[in-house]
Amino acid sequence: MSMARNTAVIASLTLVSRLLGFARDLVLAAALGAGPFADAFLAALRFPNLFRRLFAEGAFAQAFVPIYSKTLAAEGEERADALASEALSVLLAATTVLTVLVILAMPWLNHVLFAGYVNEPAIFDLATLLTRVTMPYLVAMTLATLFGGMLNARGRFVMAAAAQSLLNLTMLLALGPMALRLLAPKTFHFLHAWPPEQAALVAAVAVTIAGIGQAALVWHGAARAGVRTRLSWPRMTPAVRRLIAVAVPGAIAGGALQINIVVSQALASFEPGAITYLNYADRLYQLPLGLIGIAVGAAMLPRLSRLVQAGDGAGARAALEEAVALSMAFTLPAAAAFLVAPFWIIDGVFTRAAFSAQNARATADALFHYGWGVPAFVLAKIYAPAFFARENTKGPMRFALISMALNMALGASLFFALRAAGAPGFTGLAIATSFSAWANVALMIRSLVKRQEYDLLGVVRGRLPRVCAAAGVMAGLIWLAQTQRTTLEDLLGGKEIAVLLAVGAGAAAYAVLAFVFGAVTLRELRGAFQREPGGAAPSSFDI
Numbered sequence: 001m002s003m004a005r006n007t008a009v010i011a012s013l014t015l016v017s018r019l020l021g022f023a024r025d026l027v028l029a030a031a032l033g034a035g036p037f038a039d040a041f042l043a044a045l046r047f048p049n050l051f052r053r054l055f056a057e058g059a060f061a062q063a064f065v066p067i068y069s070k071t072l073a074a075e076g077e078e079r080a081d082a083l084a085s086e087a088l089s090v091l092l093a094a095t096t097v098l099t100v101l102v103i104l105a106m107p108w109l110n111h112v113l114f115a116g117y118v119n120e121p122a123i124f125d126l127a128t129l130l131t132r133v134t135m136p137y138l139v140a141m142t143l144a145t146l147f148g149g150m151l152n153a154r155g156r157f158v159m160a161a162a163a164q165s166l167l168n169l170t171m172l173l174a175l176g177p178m179a180l181r182l183l184a185p186k187t188f189h190f191l192h193a194w195p196p197e198q199a200a201l202v203a204a205v206a207v208t209i210a211g212i213g214q215a216a217l218v219w220h221g222a223a224r225a226g227v228r229t230r231l232s233w234p235r236m237t238p239a240v241r242r243l244i245a246v247a248v249p250g251a252i253a254g255g256a257l258q259i260n261i262v263v264s265q266a267l268a269s270f271e272p273g274a275i276t277y278l279n280y281a282d283r284l285y286q287l288p289l290g291l292i293g294i295a296v297g298a299a300m301l302p303r304l305s306r307l308v309q310a311g312d313g314a315g316a317r318a319a320l321e322e323a324v325a326l327s328m329a330f331t332l333p334a335a336a337a338f339l340v341a342p343f344w345i346i347d348g349v350f351t352r353a354a355f356s357a358q359n360a361r362a363t364a365d366a367l368f369h370y371g372w373g374v375p376a377f378v379l380a381k382i383y384a385p386a387f388f389a390r391e392n393t394k395g396p397m398r399f400a401l402i403s404m405a406l407n408m409a410l411g412a413s414l415f416f417a418l419r420a421a422g423a424p425g426f427t428g429l430a431i432a433t434s435f436s437a438w439a440n441v442a443l444m445i446r447s448l449v450k451r452q453e454y455d456l457l458g459v460v461r462g463r464l465p466r467v468c469a470a471a472g473v474m475a476g477l478i479w480l481a482q483t484q485r486t487t488l489e490d491l492l493g494g495k496e497i498a499v500l501l502a503v504g505a506g507a508a509a510y511a512v513l514a515f516v517f518g519a520v521t522l523r524e525l526r527g528a529f530q531r532e533p534g535g536a537a538p539s540s541f542d543i
Contacts, residue, residue, distance in 0.1 A: 020168035022349065025283050027175045028203065029350045034276040034359040036123040037196035042279045043114050043265060044130030044204055047102070048137045050262050064146070066389055067243055069153045077226065081150075083239050085229040088146050090244075093234040095142045103132045113262065116269030126197055133204040140211030147215075147222035147229075154225060163214040170210035174202050246388075260407040260436060264429040267415050273359065274426035280350060281366035281430065285338065285374050307389075316389070320454055321462070323382050329467050329519060331378045333510045336475035337503060338371030341482045348499030366430045373434025376441045383444040386453060399443040407436035463519050470513035478506045 032038035064087065072080040102109065106128045117124045144163060178194055194202065222229075261282065268274035307316040337345065343364035351360045387396050414428025448454035481488065481502040488498040513519075 017164035017168060020165050020172065021283065024168045024171045024175075025280060026350065026352075027172060027178075029280065029355040030352060031175055031178055031194075031199045032196050032276075033355050034273045034280075034363075036117065036120065036272060037126070037200055039117070039269065039273065039275040040114075040123050040127035041130055041200040041203060042275050043110075043127045043269070044134050044200075045207070046262055046265055047109075047113065047131050048134050048207075050259065064149045064243060064247070065153050067239075067246065068150060071239075072153060077228075081228045083243075084146065084150055084227070085232065086235065086237050086240050087243055088143075088229055089232050089234040090236070090240050091142055091146065092139065092231070095139050099135045099138055102135050106131050113266050114269050115266060116271070122197075126200065130200060130204040133201070134207045136208045137211035140208070140215040143215040144211075144218045147218040147227065150222055150227050151218070151225060154227075163217045166213045166217065167207065167210040170213065171203055171206045174206040175199060259404055260411075260433050263404075263408050264411055264426075264433060267412060268426050268429060271419075271424060271426055273362070274424070277359070277363045277366050278426055278429065280346070280363045281370050284345065284349075284367055285334075285370040285377065287334065316386075317453060317455060320382070320386050320448075324379070325463050325467075327378050327382050328375065328464060329514065331375050332467055332471040333474055333507065335371050335374040336471045337478055337506065338367055338374065340475045340479040341499075341502075342367040342371065344482050344485060344495075344499050345503070348495045351495075362424065362426075365424070365427050369427060369430035369434055373437045376434065376437035379441045380437060380444070383441065383448065383454075386448055387444075395447050396444065399440050399447075402443065403436045403440035406439055407432050410435060466517040466519040467514070470510055470517050470519050473513050474506045474510040477509055478502060481505070 028038070028041070032041060068080055068083060071083050110124065110128050110131070111118060114124060114127050117127065148163070178199055261278075264278060265275050268278055307319060343361060346364045346367060347357060347360040350363065351357050384396055411429045411432030414431055415425035417425075418428045419425040445454065445456055449456050485495075485498065488502065489495045492498045492501060
């Protein structure tokens with residue numbers, strides 16, 4: 001099927017996951033607020049997330065899918081599944097050993113990653129315990145990523161995308177009753193409300209249970225699709241060595257953003273609540289990144305791999321240009337909303353129970369600075385497959401290292417400079433993250449243009465200016481609505497309804513403006529979602 005259709009499938013299922021994720025975050029905010037207990041739980045999530053990005057979802061998927069696709073096309077399913085079995089055995093052994101080592105070494109590691117709470121033993125020890133509980137999630141996600149990559153290489157995207165929702169559903173089931181008790185104590189007086197440290201532990205256990213469920217679901221989908229793998233004693237076969245050679249540089253490139261976040265979090269631990277502020281701002285800007293950047297990138301990688309293998313350079317360039325235009329058409333409106341109305345959005349979504357308006361103001365400050373970096377976060381996910389499809393991970397690795405060094409230096413400088421001036425330092429960390437993301441994208445573009453694998457001027461001369469114009473008008477409409485916030489909230493009966501309707505109306509206006517300004521046409525839209533010639537027939541996992 002076409003890249004746009006594949007993107008729509010992935011993005012639709014990711015949207016369900018993100019909406020459930022918002023509900024999960026509302027529950028966490030109500031239960032833990034924005035303080036030491038929330039910081040401890042979120043710190044516990046960041047460490048397994050870092051390794052998940054490095055060894056599972058990010059680098060492994062980007063390296064595995066092109067190699068598996070080529071083997072599948074050239075040597076057939078049996079050899080491709082044998083390659084997957086070899087990779088599974090090695091990767092599973094490596095992540096299991098890593099998980100055990102991290103669990104044992106966590107008290108010492110947290111002296112670096114959670115240094116701001118060293119002098120608060122109760123919170124520090126809680127963060128250590130929670131990280132130990134959540135680390136097995138890495139092993140489970142390794143399995144889920146392997147089988148999801150095989151499904152994607154076969155053009156089947158539904159099961160792997162649907163599995164994302166299990167984490168949010170599991171945490172909602174675990175903490176939902178407590179949140180209801182906190183939000184409406186009279187109505188739900190019969191429900192139990194745990195103390196925050198116990199609620200954090202329950203949430204951590206739910207993370208690991210959800211990981212096991214995700215792995216089982218994607219394995220089941222792969223088995224139904226005809227994938228046959230088996231576990232064996234891990235061996236460094238030539239195919240595995242080739243995969244590692246591609247994946248190691250890709251681990252650094254694909255995990256750059258996550259590493260930057262971990263570095264920022266280590267500094268943020270010196271300001272109580274700052275980890276939580278950055279996390280909830282991160283959750284909002286991750287919405288367009290997950291819906292658009294990751295979805296387009298996942299749909300584009302198998303297609304680019306086939307075009308590159310066939311020697312169709314013009315087709316590969318056209319696919320990349322289409323992906324950039326498609327991603328920016330959906331990303332720029334979100335970035336504009338984050339820039340013009342960050343506090344209204346955060347206040348409407350999170351302020352209730354233990355999460356105060358002051359917490360919302362601080363989180364909005366972080367969201368504003370993440371907002372102007374959102375297009376770069378998405379573009380990095382779009383440009384990376386152009387390298388990975390050619391098994392070139394060294395280029396993105398160099399760019400990521402430069403980006404990480406820039407983020408660390410700029411983030412630390414701004415953090416301590418702002419604190420010295422009497423201002424919160426965590427906003428400097430958000431600024432550094434966005435700035436370094438743009439530097440990474442600029443280096444990627446320069447490399448692709450230099451090798452004649454991308455036509456930047458073609459994109460700039462194309463629909464991008466019209467997309468910017470439509471997004472600019474939409475931003476103006478949301479800003480005008482924000483100036484009448486009090487009136488709208490009184491009229492509609494609540495801030496939550498007011499902000500949702502304002503953002504929804506802005507999105508609807510943007511959709512109309514996109515057609516008015518010529519950013520998209522009905523003919524292009526119909527063509528984008530038509531099945532490509534020679535596409536695989538639909539199956540139970542191929543829509």
